[in-house]
Amino acid sequence: MTRSKAALIGAASLKPVRQTEGETTLGMLARVSARALADAGLEKDAIDGLLVGPQVGETPQHVPATVSEYLGLQPAMANVVDLGGASGPGMIWRAAAAISAGMCETVLCVLGNHRNAEAPRSPNRNPIREFDVPFGASGANISYALLMQAHMAKYGSTAEDFALIAHWARANAQRNPNAIFHGKPASVEDVLNSPIIASPLHLYEIVMPVAGAEAVIVTSAKRAKELGSRAVHLLGAGEKVTHRAVSQAPSLTSGPLKPSMERAFAQAGVTAQDMSLLSLYDCYTIMVAATIEDAGLCEPGGFGRFMRAHDFGPEGDMPLNTHGGQIGYGQPDLAGGMTHVVEAVHQLRGSAEGRQINNPRLALVTGNGATMSEAVALVLGADE
């Protein structure tokens, strides 16, 4: 495939769990990496590039060296990608760029985290800590509640509109035995009856933190062909970072994913309407709503009508987050963003057991970090 910027030839997950006992992040990264390697049909020494995430509370600095040493790798390209929930998709185009630049041939992109009872976090001493926390605004829930309230005020969107997104995530999670909410569907009424955490956000509209790990192996299209790999191709990518604290956001209703998706679509020569799968970052329902609108799938403020006009299941006309999204699957910290890549790989190569979409050709994958402020969009295509 000549349009391919790189080939995704392996993908793997560790089943999300609410708590771990005595696990290390390093150990989890190692296990998921071994599975991704096996999925790719490669030997360890084929890996000559490594992209990892920050590992707060375990390895504050020298993360790539620590992970390389543990895995017995000696990569010719190694880096930390620190874009919050956008880190996973952000790794994919960086791997492609490093391969194109001749720095390496095959890159392991891996994210994960343990959730042991004691979870030390490093102290924050930055503007968001100094100017938001003292007023009672700690954590992401409040930031996204503010974004959601702003959307409701500007467009008249309703609690039901947002609840539909959580309902579909839970519905799709029933098709994924690994999902943390497998066996626990939720109706729109269930979502609306769940407790308000920070108005207007209900509990079921918020991801559940879990332990987990996700890995993807990226190589060149040429190498993928030589290997006879089951490949999925990177066709376009876009990235944008605009702010950190919600008070500094240029807009409360449209985010940096808008220009990111525009760039990714332009690079791939496709439009949002061409997608066979929407694999959209969903830390909160408002994030999916804003992304649907920013992608141009409907007019600004129109996501509620869009949610009522389509079927978002694997057999539906608009498959969306068929793994359950993070709202249905669980959010393994930074690896949460990579779940959207892993699911797109499975769907586009026809290995999404029990939830395979029909005629998979193109997928939109989005990643989002901080307060709708770090964005990466990918367009992935099936091997043709």
Added chain:
Amino acid sequence: MSELADLKVPGPTEIELTKPFWKAAAEGRLLVQRCEDCTKAILYPREICPHCWSEKLTWEQASGLGRLKSFSRVHKPGHPGWMPVSPYVVGLVELDEGPTMLSHILPGECEPAVGDRLELKPTNIGGRVLPAFQRKDQGENV
């Protein structure tokens, strides 16, 4: 109100640059920075203007008036120290001078609504007087 003062919650992690801001806040005043080159107002305080990168920034007392851009009633706080007063309201306050700040929104006569006119209400939160806001109820209905 006394409950807010009694909270055991994290205060501002003041740095050298922001000392004048928090000192004024303790005296019930709200400061912003003003860029001498592009004339824009800036908050939170920075070493350079984020609009034009000028280093010519001066402190200026803000009017204390603003508009509620968004808000949330927090039932489950991110920090457990806030539990005794939850639910409480935080909001994004677009100051008349231009910048937006996150602040604590004090209860008023009616429920908060996006677009509300707000005024500065210096308030003891956790033993420090911080620049909180409250709906400005005189006339000016949305």
